[in-house]
Amino acid sequence: MSVVGFDVGNESCVVAVARKTGINAVLNDEPKCEIPAVVCFGKKQRFLGTASMMNQKYTISQIKRFIGRKFVDAELQKDIESLPFSVTEGPGGYPLIHAQYLGENRTFTPTQLLGMVLSDLKIIAEKNLNAAVEDCCIAIPVYFTDLQRRVVIDAAAIAGLNPLHLIHDTTATALAYGIYKTDLPVNEPMNVAFVDVGHASMQVCVTAFKKGQLMILAHSYDQCLGGKDFDEVLFQHFAAKFKDEYKIDVYQNARARLRLRAACEKLKKVLSENSETSLNIECLMDEKDVIGFINRDEFEQICSPILERVRKPLEKALSEAGLTAQDIHSVEVVGSGSRVPMIIKILTEFFGKEPRRTMNASRCVAEGSALQCAILSPTFKVQDFQVIESFPFSIVLEWTMAAPDGTQTGAADMRQTTVVFYPGNPMPSLKALTFYRSGTFTIDLYYIDGSGPLNLSTYTIGPFESATGKNIKVKVKVHLNLHGIVSVESAMLQLIDGGNMKVPVVKEPAKEGIKMKTDDVHPSSTETDVNTQDAKTDGLGAENGVPESGDKTSHMEMDKVGFK
Known part of the structure; x- marks a missing residue:
């Protein structure tokens, strides 16, 4: 079983592998540790990981900025203006990249191009390990949406890779920092802030270290500051x-x-x-x-x-972590963009202490990803070190309240919402929600980031029909997996005789242009239970949000494979 970590950056990539001697970043054929994140199409062949000034029109770069984003996205349009290759709007409103390859005009999706980059990184890892590579961990920015995370999974499948974990960049950095430290406290946590100013974005992560444990307290970012x-x-x-x-x-x-x-x-x-x-x-x-x-x-x-925007992610991260600058033991800075002296000056003024550069800025993310892969792999023995990751966004469920007969009213003003996963929720998690229905119904999942609600998917629960024509209890389980991808995992009917019956769950295409009712959505990191039921009330429809006694929220703890 391979143990490999991939850091796929906006400008360059790094591959790290695990050997008996430890975790090491590897070199490509040039030899270089930082591999350009580009795909260059020539007349007779395709070049991966090699930038060419002679054929810029068909050298595709900035691939990471394209994935999972609509062509009309304002920031994407701003990026496209500075790029030499042609980009047009494709099916579904997503971008298509044009290039001439093997004498033909071809178009490629960002997913295909990312798959090409990952296939090149896979070859580099296989040459260094002299073995086939399939299982891996891939680092992604914390601000990646559900769709962008799914695109990375799809691109990995194109490259023949099986990601065990899409780990956040800053989490990988924190893991690479803490797992080797021998002076971590046993009782009181040591708070460390990690600031990653990369080529295209800024990410901040506030962590709490104890002996054998890393807990992510808060994430923040500016995805257009790098x-x-x-x-x-x-x-x-x-x-x-x-x-x-x-x-x-x-x-x-x-x-x-x-x-x-x-x-x-x-x-x-x-x-x-x-x-x-x-x-x-x-x-x-x-x-x-x-x-x-x-x-x-x-x-x-x-x-x-630009410099005026640096403080905002810092303030947000501390606020969400419930800490002050005085509570931070140390500040670690990584990323090529952090070399601008004024950024270090701003960080020093904000935290009241000078940031440190104890880590290799170009390799730490890949090495942390490889460490996480080793932790998840049964073939490597890794010292006990628990990583408690958190999800940075809210996931909201919306549904139509039930009519007295248990059917959906269909009225827009009868739509109700509840936050299933709050910012800071552990990953992975599984939460149960209870509805009362007499037949098939639908629910919508929304993803709330800084730009507002985004419809993820619609699920149809059913078909089923109550034998008595009255409402029966339907328990729906929503899963936030280790990659930060959300789905409705299952639905169960509670029968009169006390038994359970599985109900089909069908994922429908995402609905475009739906405005979600968000008046009652108040994210709070202290909430843990999400229990929702529809009960008849005065014949007017449904009364929602009343927890059912005995209905519990279940949390799946992160697997600790290979710790012993």
Whole structure:
């Protein structure tokens, strides 16, 4: 059984494997540890993990930004503007990427492209282990929606991989940090904040460590704040400067845009270590050489709108964890974007202590993922270390109240909601809800993130029919699995003789454009039971939200395989 961890980033990927000697990040054929997250289509073959400046039109990058997002998504449209390849709207409103491959014009879905990237990472792992690789753990951003998580599972299947766990990036980092520490407290937890400023996003995780245990207290994020945003600010600054001084407009030339963006990325890295620097590009456009100067103060000034957003995820994470900055023992920083000195200054001011860089910023996520894979694998013996993961969003169930005869009224104002899983809910979890119905009914699951409610799926419970024509008890179980994917697992009828009968559960296509009634949805991390029943009341329909005595919510504890 393979033990492999994959960190699939927006710009690059890292593979880590478990051997008898421990967990190690591996090199590709170049040899490099950080593998470009790109797919390049040539005239006669496809290149994976190799960026090409000569064929940018058919070198597909930023794949992670596409998966599970609609073509009309405002942030996706903003990303598409800076990309050299063609993207159009495809079936269902999702993006299609165009490329010429083997002499033909082809279109690819983001799922297919991610599958290609994962297949390349799988080959790298197999070469290093000299064995077939199937089981793995894949790191994903904490802000990935249910759909995006499902896309990763589908892409892994295309690559012939079986993800044991889609682990959050910051959780993998925290695991790689804590599992080797020998000074963790036994009683009082040690609170550590992890701040990951990557190429395209910022993620914050507040954790509590005890000996042999990692508990995730809170997650927060800004999925549009990363290193590329600083690059884009520099690009816009110099594009305007060169238009004024050299009378060239790089927005009119795709190759000039690519060269200037690449130069600005290098410039940002130089400014991280130096107070001032220059930018020189030969024959940028119209056979004109260009030169520009900038110092760190000017750079921070033009980046101030971005830097002002850094504090918000920090404040949100502490608030949801119920802690103050003084409660944080230490702050660990990872990610390429965190090298901007002003970010470290903001973190120092916020937490009242200087952040530390005790971890390898490029490898820690992959190594943490491989560690989690080893914990879940029966073939490796890992020291006792429990990971208590939490889900960052609310999952809400909506249904139509029952009429006196137990049927659904169908009236919009008779729709009711309850929060099944609150932010901070442990993963995985299984919760039971009880309805009273005389026949087939439907329920909707919604996913609530920062942008509002999003319909996940509609489930039809039935067909079934009450023998007496009266309402009978139907117990529905909703499952939040280890990957953070939600589904209705089963439904059972409670018969008159005390027995149970399984009821069919059919998943229907997601409903577009449904507005959920959210007036009564008040997320609270202290809620644990979700019990809902419909009872007849004055012949007006149903009275909802009354817990039924003896009905309990069950929580599945994370498997601890291979600890001994």
